Amino acid sequence: MKVTVDMTLCEDHGQCAIAAPEVFRINDDGHLEYEGEPSDELEEYVEEAADVCPVQAILLGA
Amino acid sequence: MTSDQRVVVVGASMAGLRAAEQLRSAGHAGPITVIGAEDHLPYNRPPLSKDVLAGADPATAIELAEKLAFRRRASTADVEFVLGDAVVSADLAGRTVTTESGSTFAWDGLVVATGLRPRRLSLPGPAAGRHVLRTVDDCFGLRSELATPRRVVVVGAGFIGCEAAATLTKLGHRVTVVEPAGRPMERVLGADLAGAIQRHHEARGIEFRLGTWIIGCTGEDRVDGVLLGTGEELPADVVIEAAGSVANTEWLDGNGLDLTDGVLTDNHLAVVGAERVVAVGDIARFPNPLFDDVPRRVEHWSIPTDTAKRAAATLVAQLRGEEPADTSFAPIPSFWSDQFDLRLQSYGSPALADEHSVEEGDLSGLPAGALIAYRRDGHLVGNVAVNLPPARQRELREQFSTLVPTA
Structure with missing residues (x-):
């Protein structure tokens, strides 16, 4: 699956990194890094990460 | 459960949308109708007290609602949205709801997601x-x-x-x-x-x-x-x-429910005194065994997502004629707030505390970061972090995943 984060919206709340740590990570500078094409097996967690993003910056595709 | 069982979701904000998504995830294949009082598809409210008040873009409320609209999962593509027509009454025994315009909708399962309005x-x-x-x-x-x-x-x-x-x-x-x-x-x-x-x-x-x-x-x-x-x-x-806020429960009057402050539910979000009716979001007054057995409404942004998942599982089980899973529902409350150069992030329920202490930092220098712990009867019930690094979110949240449930 494809994951895109709108970095103009992202405010580094870090909730995605709690929901799907295999895909989203807050780096040592406090900013988001993410895997753009995670395995489909992680879909449930990635959906959850998109749900809990306070600024709704995470877009998912097939 | 048969695939023609219809679920009506009353309320078309975040809670209504999450309910529809989670009904699909829980295996409900029948029709879903979401009915809302506002003219807009579900949108994200937190920006309304922040950035959006600045400037002149977008130029209209419709454009703003579109900009803030929640993405919709593919599984909800066939969910019907009836907008701009508030539900004004319900007959829970007869399994119908009626809108302001006079339309009546029959249902096999009902989701209460009408939320709050400002007092x-x-x-x-x-x-x-x-x-x-x-x-x-x-x-x-x-x-x-x-x-x-x-x-x-x-x-x-x-x-x-x-x-x-x-x-x-x-x-x-x-x-x-x-x-x-x-x-x-x-x-x-x-x-x-x-x-x-x-x-x-x-x-x-x-x-x-x-x-x-x-x-x-x-x-x-x-x-x-x-x-x-x-x-x-x-x-x-x-x-x-x-x-403050008032729960939008008037449409449920006359059905014998406890509407004292929101809609009383059990721990699985089933509305007490009704069949095949669940409540989702900040209108649901449910007990959280992380803390005690007192039912409370929770107004945090995270609550629609948390409650929708459990309420959908409960309703799908009831529609199948099964008992809902008896594992307890114990969501970790969380909220954030941005004010000037401060970001507050909380886990747990600080409002329940009878004492608090500064664990890190100095309250006279909040921008540099501080952590406050909240306790009740000596047990940690909440924390509030001010300007702590986002990489610490997990650790702060996990302080509550190890609480021993009291129920």
């Missing part, structure tokens, strides 16, 4: 110039009065009042916040952090009038000031009423 103040004086802040239309009405620097009185120093006050102060408006009960956000944050935030905000230009309340508005055709219980008169071009 309006009953005040003598003109109404023009008085605003609340909940919907995109509210936000537009307020924003249209803020094109030039204004004198603004915010009534209520809760989170919405404080966020709006900070945003408007940053935009160059002169803001006074009136609050009868303690310091800003004190009911949740406790006196020490609330006092520190008050000083932080005062240093940036917000004035507070604490321990008094608004008793009237002055002006002819529109507000030009407010009267306080102390006798003080404050000049005001704009008044923002941020004095």
Whole structure:
């Protein structure tokens, strides 16, 4: 699956990194890094990460 | 369960959308109709007290609602949305709901997701110039009065009042916040952090009038000031009423439910006294065994997502004629708030605490970071982090995943 984060919206709340740590990570500078094409097996967690993003910056595709 | 069983979701905000998504995830294949009072598809509300109040973009409420609209999962592509038509009554025994326009919808399962509305103040004086802040239309009405620097009185120093006050102060408006009960956000944050935030905000230009309340508005055709219980008169071009919320339960009257404060549910979000009816979001008053067995409404942004998942599982089981899973539902409450250069992030329920302590940092220097722990009967029930690095979120949340359930 494809994951895109709108970095103009992202405010580094870090909730995605709690929901799907295999895909989203807050780096040592406090900013988001993410895997753009995670395995489909992680879909449930990635959906959850998109749900809990306070600024709704995470877009998912097939 | 047969695939023609229909679920009606009453309420088309975040809770209604999450309910529809989670019904699909839980295996409900039948038709879903989501009915909402607003004209807009579900959208994200937190920006309304922040960035959106600044500037003139987008130009219309419709465009703003589209910009803030939640993405919709593919699984909900066939969900029907009926918008701009509030449900006004329900017959839970006959399994129907009826809307303002007179349409009646039959259902096999019902989701209550009508949420809250701002509590309006009953005040003598003109109404023009008085605003609340909940919907995109509210936000537009307020924003249209803020094109030039204004004198603004915010009534209520809760989170919405404080966020709006900070945003408007940053935009160059002169803001006074009136609050009868303690310091800003004190009911949740406790006196020490609330006092520190008050000083932080005062240093940036917000004035507070604490321990008094608004008793009237002055002006002819529109507000030009407010009267306080102390006798003080404050000049005001704009008044923002941020004095709490009322649950939208009137449409459920006459069905024998406990609607004392929201809709009473069991721990699985099944509405007590009804069959095949669940409640989702900040209208649901449910017990959380992380803390105790007292049912409470929770107004945090995270609650629709948490409750939708469990409520959908409960309703799907009931539609199949099965008992819902008996594992307890114990979501970890969380909220955040951005005010000036401060970001507050909380896990647990600080409002339940009887004592609190500063674990890290210094309340006189909040921007550099602080962590406050909240305890009840000696047990940790909540924490609030101010400006701590986002990489610490997991650790702060996990302080509550190890609590021993009491029920």
